[in-house]
Amino acid sequence: MNNLGSLIFLVSVFLFTTFLNWYVFQAVKTLTTNLDNEKIRNSINIGYWLIFSGISIWVVLTFIRIFSAGEITTSTQSVLNVFLTVLVTQLVVVLILFGEDIFRNIQAGFSLVLSGTKEFTFPTRNTWVSVLAITAAAFPFFSFIYGVTYGKHNFxxxxxxxxxxxxxxxxxxxxxxxxxxxxxxxxxxxxxxxxxxxxxxxxxxxxxxxxxxxxxxxxxxxxxxxxxxxxxxxxxxxxxxxxxxxxxxxxxxxxxxxxxxxxxxxxxxxxxxxxxxxxxxxxxxxxxxxxxxxxxxxxxxxxxxxxxxxxxxxxxxxxxxxxxxxxxxxxxxxxxxxxxxxxxxxxxxxxxxxxxxxxxxxxxxxxxxxxxxxxxxxxxxxxxxxxxxxxxxxxxxxxxxxxxxxxxxxxxxxxxx
CATH class of the missing domain: 3.60.21.10 (Metallo-dependent phosphatases)
Known part of the structure; x- marks a missing residue:
């Protein structure tokens, strides 16, 4: 991969992972909205961004190491394990939220036609959908943990x-x-x-x-x-x-x-x-x-x-x-x-x-x-x-x-x- 190709790849990885982080955050934000303690709510939201933005940066830096070394080492393999585990887990959440967003947009369209712009409000996210998304994402998350620790030798x-x-x-x-x-x-x-x-x-x-x-x-x-x-x-x-x-x-x-x-x-x-x-x-x-x-x-x-x-x-x-x-x-x-x-x-x-x-x-x-x-x-x-x-x-x-x-x-x- 040439320098321009590497740069395009790295920027694409960062932008895509940032998009996933933002989309999944919608579920986190929906759940934390119900917390009465604002300090705890803010801590969870800030902690989420610190962790997942950090992972995105860590992954990009790892790909730079791979491109520089010209090979995937056992240490960079560990980062790729984290990357893929997070990626698949987040995709499950995003797919469920995206399904809800389609429904919300259809619902909003009907509401706009029937009630007009003066009384229109865009439908909020359902808490139960966010709970479902995060619960469903636990399955691939723990599957990948098993795959990295035991599955690779499950002959x-x-x-x-x-x-x-x-x-x-x-x-x-x-x-x-x-x-x-x-x-x-x-x-x-x-x-x-x-x-x-x-x-x-x-x-x-x-x-x-x-x-x-x-x-x-x-x-x-x-x-x-x-x-x-x-x-x-x-x-x-x-x-x-x-x-x-x-x-x-x-x-x-x-x-x-x-x-x-x-x-x-x-x-x-x-x-x-x-x-x-x-x-x-x-x-x-x-x-x-x-x-x-x-x-x-x-x-x-x-x-x-x-x-x-x-x-x-x-x-x-x-x-x-x-x-x-x-x-x-x-x-x-x-x-x-x-x-x-x-x-x-x-x-x-x-x-x-x-x-x-x-x-x-x-x-x-x-x-x-x-x-x-x-x-x-x-x-x-x-x-x-x-x-x-x-x-x-x-x-x-x-x-x-x-x-x-x-x-x-x-x-x-x-x-x-």
Missing amino acids: KVHKEVIYFEDLPEAFDGFTITQLSDIHSGSFKDLEGVQKGIDLAIEQQSDLFVFTGDLVNHKAEEIEPFLDQFSKIKAAHGQYSILGNHDYGDYISWPSSTAKEENFQKLKRQHERMGYRLLLDEHVRIEKDGQSIHILGVENWGVGFAKKGDLAKALNGTGKEDFKVLLSHDPSHWDEEVKRNESPIHLTLSGHTHGMQFGIETPLIRWSPVQYRYPNWAGLTEEKGRFLYVNRGFGFHAFSGRVGIWPEITVIELRKTR
Whole structure:
């Protein structure tokens, strides 16, 4: 982001948060109006503005630090946690008050037409609406508190059984455990991370795959966790690919040489963990005289670098071969994979994190990320070609999870009878 773009962003953040502060204050003011003690009333109102104006300034200064450093650190992550918690909480209040304002304006319009300007008074806010708004806002507030403290390590195992007519008989019941988006630079709690690793090990799958974003920016971020992740083993091997964060593209480097050295070091980290890093290539997995192919491409994503070369990864495979592709960004499946002349039976992706925020219930499934990625989590199918999007193991920027929990995926391949 250039200097002008940064300035526009910072001013926009300050103005938007100030607007939210003012709008929410309308509910606070409505409630404090009923207080008989003027001194207490004024103290609450002044305290509100001191706290929330302070948060707005703190957030803007934090973004300046991020732009100056060229990266999000664990300390700036904490400020972003506060920012997002306050932002979502305030938005709930604003939405309810805005609904009331629409009704008040309609009511005022009818009153103006019927009574004329001499007797017209604009309808005041209802105290019960302000109480409702603040009460409703408590739910996202405490949800975010939970997400930052416990939700980020609330690992869930998602299991899917997928049927294929042309799956080789020997691979009927073959299982694949998938992790994605570890983002090791965000981790502080070794024991919390170990909970997820233990769950992955417990699955005892035939194959283990990791689908990109091992780090936030630097190869050194994974070093405290190398031994932990190297414990994940599978009978038919461990395979991995790169994600958009693994190239070091989002921070400033002293030189192009330093950036390249970091990238080469990161690739060696995969080897140290016992993962075979697939760079636009494929491997053949054999079992009882039959085989399937595991393909892996470098990152390819709409709006991100399109480094992956699917044709290169497919080179040496036949149209009739059973193929599983590891591709970090699910937009690759939409743009290139699902219509490829050489059928790719299953693609495993990550990248979206489910935005680390949303609702997943049997009746409701929603996350803001769905407006950017139509396939943002779970399994989808089109004409016999499947995509599974992992919700991510770690977290980035916002160091928490609310409603979209960190995931270990287990895919079982079955042959259609």
